[in-house]
Amino acid sequence: MQKEYKVGIIGFGTVGAGVAENLLLNGDVIAKRTGVRPVLTGIADLDITTDRGVKVPAGILTTDAAKVIRESDIVVELIGGTTVAKKFILEALSAGKSVVTANKALLAHHGEELFAAAAKSGADICYEASVAGGIPIIKALREGLVSNRISKIFGIMNGTCNYILTRMEREGADFASILADAQKLGYAEANPSLDIDGFDTAHKTAILAALAYGKWFGIDAVYVEGIRELELADIECADELGYRIKLLGIIKCENGNVQMRVHPTLIPKTALLANINEVFNGVMVEGDTVGQTLFYGRGAGRQATASAVVADITDAALNLAHDCRQRVSGFTAGELFTRQLFEDEVVSRYYLRLQVKDCPGVIAQITQILASRSISISSLIQHETRKDKDIVSLVILTHPAQEKEIRAALSEITTLSVHSSPVKLLRIEDI
Amino acid sequence: MQKEYKVGIIGFGTVGAGVAENLLLNGDVIAKRTGVRPVLTGIADLDITTDRGVKVPAGILTTDAAKVIRESDIVVELIGGTTVAKKFILEALSAGKSVVTANKALLAHHGEELFAAAAKSGADICYEASVAGGIPIIKALREGLVSNRISKIFGIMNGTCNYILTRMEREGADFASILADAQKLGYAEANPSLDIDGFDTAHKTAILAALAYGKWFGIDAVYVEGIRELELADIECADELGYRIKLLGIIKCENGNVQMRVHPTLIPKTALLANINEVFNGVMVEGDTVGQTLFYGRGAGRQATASAVVADITDAALNLAHDCRQRVSGFTAGELFTRQLFEDEVVSRYYLRLQVKDCPGVIAQITQILASRSISISSLIQHETRKDKDIVSLVILTHPAQEKEIRAALSEITTLSVHSSPVKLLRIEDI
Numbered sequence: 001m002q003k004e005y006k007v008g009i010i011g012f013g014t015v016g017a018g019v020a021e022n023l024l025l026n027g028d029v030i031a032k033r034t035g036v037r038p039v040l041t042g043i044a045d046l047d048i049t050t051d052r053g054v055k056v057p058a059g060i061l062t063t064d065a066a067k068v069i070r071e072s073d074i075v076v077e078l079i080g081g082t083t084v085a086k087k088f089i090l091e092a093l094s095a096g097k098s099v100v101t102a103n104k105a106l107l108a109h110h111g112e113e114l115f116a117a118a119a120k121s122g123a124d125i126c127y128e129a130s131v132a133g134g135i136p137i138i139k140a141l142r143e144g145l146v147s148n149r150i151s152k153i154f155g156i157m158n159g160t161c162n163y164i165l166t167r168m169e170r171e172g173a174d175f176a177s178i179l180a181d182a183q184k185l186g187y188a189e190a191n192p193s194l195d196i197d198g199f200d201t202a203h204k205t206a207i208l209a210a211l212a213y214g215k216w217f218g219i220d221a222v223y224v225e226g227i228r229e230l231e232l233a234d235i236e237c238a239d240e241l242g243y244r245i246k247l248l249g250i251i252k253c254e255n256g257n258v259q260m261r262v263h264p265t266l267i268p269k270t271a272l273l274a275n276i277n278e279v280f281n282g283v284m285v286e287g288d289t290v291g292q293t294l295f296y297g298r299g300a301g302r303q304a305t306a307s308a309v310v311a312d313i314t315d316a317a318l319n320l321a322h323d324c325r326q327r328v329s330g331f332t333a334g335e336l337f338t339r340q341l342f343e344d345e346v347v348s349r350y351y352l353r354l355q356v357k358d359c360p361g362v363i364a365q366i367t368q369i370l371a372s373r374s375i376s377i378s379s380l381i382q383h384e385t386r387k388d389k390d391i392v393s394l395v396i397l398t399h400p401a402q403e404k405e406i407r408a409a410l411s412e413i414t415t416l417s418v419h420s421s422p423v424k425l426l427r428i429e430d431i
Numbered sequence: 432m433q434k435e436y437k438v439g440i441i442g443f444g445t446v447g448a449g450v451a452e453n454l455l456l457n458g459d460v461i462a463k464r465t466g467v468r469p470v471l472t473g474i475a476d477l478d479i480t481t482d483r484g485v486k487v488p489a490g491i492l493t494t495d496a497a498k499v500i501r502e503s504d505i506v507v508e509l510i511g512g513t514t515v516a517k518k519f520i521l522e523a524l525s526a527g528k529s530v531v532t533a534n535k536a537l538l539a540h541h542g543e544e545l546f547a548a549a550a551k552s553g554a555d556i557c558y559e560a561s562v563a564g565g566i567p568i569i570k571a572l573r574e575g576l577v578s579n580r581i582s583k584i585f586g587i588m589n590g591t592c593n594y595i596l597t598r599m600e601r602e603g604a605d606f607a608s609i610l611a612d613a614q615k616l617g618y619a620e621a622n623p624s625l626d627i628d629g630f631d632t633a634h635k636t637a638i639l640a641a642l643a644y645g646k647w648f649g650i651d652a653v654y655v656e657g658i659r660e661l662e663l664a665d666i667e668c669a670d671e672l673g674y675r676i677k678l679l680g681i682i683k684c685e686n687g688n689v690q691m692r693v694h695p696t697l698i699p700k701t702a703l704l705a706n707i708n709e710v711f712n713g714v715m716v717e718g719d720t721v722g723q724t725l726f727y728g729r730g731a732g733r734q735a736t737a738s739a740v741v742a743d744i745t746d747a748a749l750n751l752a753h754d755c756r757q758r759v760s761g762f763t764a765g766e767l768f769t770r771q772l773f774e775d776e777v778v779s780r781y782y783l784r785l786q787v788k789d790c791p792g793v794i795a796q797i798t799q800i801l802a803s804r805s806i807s808i809s810s811l812i813q814h815e816t817r818k819d820k821d822i823v824s825l826v827i828l829t830h831p832a833q834e835k836e837i838r839a840a841l842s843e844i845t846t847l848s849v850h851s852s853p854v855k856l857l858r859i860e861d862i
Contacts, residue, residue: 022720026578032645032765033577128575134721136575144559144567146464147457147741214463272727275706289453290565290738293728296703297721307721310578324753334463 008072011079012045017052018306042068098316102129108203126312134304135297148287150212153251159279160195197226205249225263256338344404349428355420439503442510443476448483449737473499529747533560539634557743565735579718581643584682590710591626628657636680656694687769775835780859786851
């Protein structure tokens with residue numbers, strides 16, 4: 001018994017074309033493995049004339065999204081954005097259709113509303129492709145590691161940033177020149193802010209945190225810093241000290257206190273996560289039972305994302321075939337933490353890079369300020385600066401300290417007369 | 432609505448105790464996340480007096496496995512071996528009970544019979560913990576990557592071997608001394624053959640190949656070489672050439688031809704898989720859609736294995752709650768390949784280490800033999816041997832060649848008068 005289900009795609013862009021292609025090429029494989037066959041029956045887009053490099057069956061392309069919703073069992077939203085996409089998903093859910101989406105921004109901002117609509121209609125909403133592209137991390141976190149209290153998640157979840165950081169380090173080039181080249185090569189958008197300012201990673205962090213701790217925290221709960229301000233000097237100093245800098249989504253729960261952050265982070269070069277390069281993604285999940293795990297793969301791109309979308313389509317089709325929709329619901333509220341830490345309360349190790357005048361007593365003044373706030377130094381390097389002979393570069397790594405203490409110390413340091421340009425503050429995770 | 436299901440464990444050893452502990456500690460977490468609660472109601476073992484370090488509810492320990500099967504919804508087989516374990520699983524399935532097992536040897540040898548019994552009874556049989564411990568690789572391969580034709584799987588799937596290889600490399604020590612120490616520390620069994628001779632990895636390889644290609648090939652289809660014969664000199668030569676040696680389970684499908692092999696393998700040091708050390712496991716899966724993925728974590732141990740077993744228990748409980756047993760069946764036959772390659776036909780790159788007399792024309796003779804069989808050399812190093820001044824060590828890396836050609840060439844080489852001790856043959860994978 002092989003059951004067929006009608007799949008309608010809304011949004012025939014890069015990922016939409018990849019999903020269509022995958023369904024057409026590997027439909028047989030899916031049917032053999034699962035006993036269900038998702039059949040591509042409709043594709044809606046405003047532009048139905050541009051060649052997307054995939055030959056779809058005659059007559060299935062339309063500009064009428066409502067028709068695709070009406071005539072499908074499973075509706076795949078791939079138009080992105082948070083307005084029209086939301087409208088289509090809500091329409092599909094209220095018509096009882098299973099929904100698959102890759103839209104992390106929409107979920108991060110409006111997840112609760114969408115899951116409430118799904119619960120009301122009894123329909124499935126699946127979103128494996130919203131985090132880390134082809135890596136089945138949602139399934140791993142929600143099913144494979146279901147018996148674990150999650151203590152840590154560290155994710156490299158933005159391919160553009162990881163590509164830029166990899167090239168800055170390898171080529172000893174600065175941020176602006178690599179970004180420009182990445183834009184030329186299609187690895188970065190013309191308007192790169194969503195990626196390089198950390199918001200895309202924050203969306204994904206919010207989604208993973210919701211699954212780990214049973215509360216839809218939303219995007220505003222995530223502290224965000226991107227990589228725009230990162231200088232080659234920081235990458236080089238980190239390297240000298242045995243670290244590599246990655247843009248991480250960080251989720252931690254210690255004694256019931258949850259923290260969610262996105263920022264460039266120094267991690268030991270020996271850590272597996274530090275060796276994930278180029279556009280690849282990796283997510284480390286630590287659970288109380290399983291210990292450390294890591295999931296690696298392509299985080300974006302037409303094909304890798306399609307792999308996750310079609311896995312979701314198959315899951316939804318299996319649920320239809322076995323009459324068990326919402327067997328694993330999109331999101332289950334049920335708080336598994338005590339409270340969320342404010343950013344000020346977070347304890348971390350820090351990397352400070354200061355430019356100071358090369359005169360007696362400078363190090364004493366700075367280290368005294370740190371000591372007065374119980375910030376302990378784990379290593380310190382003084383570098384000469386070639387440009388200006390009177391200025392030296394001072395790099396300090398600290399032992400764990402509270403964010404508010406380090407910020408107060410930095411305020412004091414910047415008032416010193418020996419201090420020259422803004423202090424560079426980065427965080428360290430000893431994974 | 433929170434549904435409870437009775438879980439009975441057969442086998443109260445290391446993993447059994449870990450599963451009991453996890454169910455007792457994290458039952459609430461599972462219930463909050465999924466709406467089902469697996470409740471530990473019975474544990475059978477021949478020895479019910481030894482303290483396993485976990486306090487189980489009064490009265491649930493028994494020596495009567497049949498009683499545990501009778502009174503459970505979900506039966507967890509953790510006694511290992513291929514005789515009694517098989518009997519209990521068949522009894523449980525024929526009574527319509529869902530079964531969870533971590534028994535890779537049993538599956539590799541008798542998988543087909545067990546899945547046929549499950550299909551007949553309509554009950555679930557789950558075995559996530561049978562491969563790579565806590566890593567949810569079965570779920571990833573069968574569900575997360577369902578839309579992919581699998582081209583390659585490379586797995587470090589035996590913690591004992593990886594631990595020994597890691598220490599040999601780090602400490603510059605030979606196999607025998609590290610094995611002895613590993614046995615003292617509990618990282619290797621008193622009879623280590625199952626691990627170090629590659630059979631355990633072969634069991635896991637057979638299971639993954641079955642899932643990837645829809646045929647239960649069984650253990651005899653896997654070519655197996657262990658790490659017992661590996662010398663420190665090989666690890667050092669590999670290192671010099673930019674490679675690290677890992678015991679890999681290798682599954683490949685090229686043009687429909689499937690090959691399954693387990694042997695020590697040179698892989699580039701820069702590959703993520705080469706950086707998986709100590710007792711950790713890692714499985715790289717390459718699919719036509721997703722590209723390269725990697726799954727990493729603890730491959731054994733009380734807790735990590737329990738994480739996978741309890742994930743299976745939860746899956747089985749969800750299927751009971753939603754009346755959708757066999758939603759994803761244990762194994763679905765449906766061949767996704769053309770034929771299996773004999774070991775002779777396999778094409779690989781090779782590493783050869785020879786001891787030869789230090790006299791004119793030696794390299795010419797050897798390279799001529801290789802050339803006569805169209806085996807092309809990619810690099811060659813001649814090392815002086817300290818022990819015997821007349822003998823030099825010759826290391827050759829080849830371009831891809833067929834196994835039967837390389838074996839024939841080696842036979843010829845060993846007949847040369849300049850040749851001294853057995854040739855060391857290893858395989859290379861440029862992951």
